[in-house]
Amino acid sequence: MNHPPLTGSRLVWVTLALSMSVFMQVLDTTIANVALPTISGNLGAATSQGTWVITSFGVANAISVPLTGWLAKRLGEVKLFVASTLLFVFTSWLCGMSSSLEMLIFFRVLQGAVAGPMIPLSQSLLLNCYPPAKKGLALSLWAMTVIVAPVFGPILGGVISDNWHWGWIFFINVPVGLIAALVAWKQLQHRETVTNKQAIDGLGLALLVVGVGALQMMLDRGKELDWFHSSEILVLAIVAVVALSYLVIWELGEKNPIVDLALFKQRNFTVGTIAISLGFMLYFGTVVLLPLLLQTQLGYTATWAGLAAAPIGILPIILSPIIGKNAHRLDMRWLVTISFSIYALTFFWRSTFNPQMDFAYVVWPQLVQGIGIACFFMPLTTITLSGLRPDQIASASSLSNFLRILAGSIGTSITTTMWDRREALHHTRLSEHLSLYDQASIQWFKLLEMLGLSEPQQQAFTSLQITQQGYILAANEIFWLSGILFIGLIALVWLAKPPFSTAGGDSGAH
Numbered sequence: 001m002n003h004p005p006l007t008g009s010r011l012v013w014v015t016l017a018l019s020m021s022v023f024m025q026v027l028d029t030t031i032a033n034v035a036l037p038t039i040s041g042n043l044g045a046a047t048s049q050g051t052w053v054i055t056s057f058g059v060a061n062a063i064s065v066p067l068t069g070w071l072a073k074r075l076g077e078v079k080l081f082v083a084s085t086l087l088f089v090f091t092s093w094l095c096g097m098s099s100s101l102e103m104l105i106f107f108r109v110l111q112g113a114v115a116g117p118m119i120p121l122s123q124s125l126l127l128n129c130y131p132p133a134k135k136g137l138a139l140s141l142w143a144m145t146v147i148v149a150p151v152f153g154p155i156l157g158g159v160i161s162d163n164w165h166w167g168w169i170f171f172i173n174v175p176v177g178l179i180a181a182l183v184a185w186k187q188l189q190h191r192e193t194v195t196n197k198q199a200i201d202g203l204g205l206a207l208l209v210v211g212v213g214a215l216q217m218m219l220d221r222g223k224e225l226d227w228f229h230s231s232e233i234l235v236l237a238i239v240a241v242v243a244l245s246y247l248v249i250w251e252l253g254e255k256n257p258i259v260d261l262a263l264f265k266q267r268n269f270t271v272g273t274i275a276i277s278l279g280f281m282l283y284f285g286t287v288v289l290l291p292l293l294l295q296t297q298l299g300y301t302a303t304w305a306g307l308a309a310a311p312i313g314i315l316p317i318i319l320s321p322i323i324g325k326n327a328h329r330l331d332m333r334w335l336v337t338i339s340f341s342i343y344a345l346t347f348f349w350r351s352t353f354n355p356q357m358d359f360a361y362v363v364w365p366q367l368v369q370g371i372g373i374a375c376f377f378m379p380l381t382t383i384t385l386s387g388l389r390p391d392q393i394a395s396a397s398s399l400s401n402f403l404r405i406l407a408g409s410i411g412t413s414i415t416t417t418m419w420d421r422r423e424a425l426h427h428t429r430l431s432e433h434l435s436l437y438d439q440a441s442i443q444w445f446k447l448l449e450m451l452g453l454s455e456p457q458q459q460a461f462t463s464l465q466i467t468q469q470g471y472i473l474a475a476n477e478i479f480w481l482s483g484i485l486f487i488g489l490i491a492l493v494w495l496a497k498p499p500f501s502t503a504g505g506d507s508g509a510h
Contacts, residue, residue, distance in 0.1 A: 151313035
């Protein structure tokens with residue numbers, strides 16, 4: 001059943017409620033990052049164990065996102081969204097009340113699992129509420145919350161953990177989530193989607209849980225266990241490959257699949273999903289790398305690292321509504337080309353980072369990259385969902401978001417592993433230049449001696465300087481490579497075919 005678009009204050013309230021829920025969930029994926037040392041110390045655990053607070057949420061969330069399409073058909077999109085939001089609020093409260101690391105990780109798993117449907121359904125419900133000519137604006141407003149939340153996450157997490165109990169990182173979700181659920185239910189309960197009591201694809205669900213769970217565990221533990229030199233990583237890799245391969249084979253022949261792979265028959269869905277996943281993989285890898293570089297090598301505090309990253313959200317807030325309002329006049333492929341070009345430019349810019357750079361040198365590429373982000377999510381989401389029927393949007397959105405989240409995890413693992421390995425290589429090469437017969441080395445050690453450093457202190461200080469140089473060189477190489485790959489991705493998006501209309505609307509270019 002197709003409901004007429006909403007207008008006036010009802011449309012404003014629905015947009016706010018759906019945006020708040022998305023903001024809350026995306027914020028929760030980043031807010032705990034900077035608070036990990038505080039949480040670990042408070043609960044008597046090592047910081048390395050504390051990372052499970054992040055990864056446990058990611059594993060459960062990645063598994064539950066693809067279930068959204070099937071659950072929405074069975075329960076209805078509105079009921080599922082409201083239930084998911086309320087359960088997220090409850091599990092957030094449980095996380096904040098945790099008294100041990102094991103308890104917190106268990107509740108984070110539950111939180112990640114119930115959060116799965118929130119992002120895909122917020123996208124689907126928002127599109128159904130807007131008239132065809134304004135669907136581009138709807139996607140821009142939705143994308144803006146996805147963009148801005150990770151910017152505020154580290155800053156908010158740092159401020160809370162520095163000034164209050166870490167539990168408030170999770171407690172702040174309670175009022176936000178309750179308001180979002182209440183408003184969404186009040187405005188959307190009469191716009192429920194048609195339900196269909198499909199039998200659950202039990203084997204597909206089991207393969208999904210095992211395959212994605214093993215893959216996420218492999219990505220999370222790989223760096224710590226030296227990847228394929230570890231028997232645990234080898235076993236997880238084999239389990240992931242076998243389970244996911246069989247999942248693909250099984251789902252292609254299943255009448256009511258848990259993951260609707262038939263969507264890949266749609267050219268624009270395939271192009272859009274691959275482009276947004278690969279683009280997000282490169283983007284998210286460096287989102288993790290930049291604060292690590294600033295905090296571990298350049299002496300930034302968690303709050304200042306967050307502030308250095310924050311300007312990336314300024315221009316999207318200004319540009320996203322403008323782009324969305326004019327989306328029906330624009331060719332989405334040109335917008336994505338602009339986005340990927342800006343990404344490439346800013347990554348090349350960052351590849352010139354050095355130990356002496358000031359705060360502004362970090363901030364400017366972040367600010368300019370905001371243009372690329374404003375032209376990233378909305379156009380690629382429009383391409384991905386173009387030409388699909390309204391009843392396919394929830395499944396398509398959940399599958400696309402699942403692959404994007406998974407790509408983000410892969411990007412993080414590859415980036416951090418490359419960073420460590422390239423640093424080790426640069427450390428060795430730079431150390432080779434230190435010699436009693438090298439004039440520069442002699443002058444360097446004489447300078448340190450004049451500063452009053454003993455011989456062991458000179459060696460320790462020199463080693464620290466080499467490590468810093470090695471990590472900065474390694475980061476610069478990753479930034480440079482990411483820029484090259486973004487240029488390559490431009491060709492991919494031109495395989496998409498206009499018109500780019502969403503769910504029978506006229507929101508894209510013709």
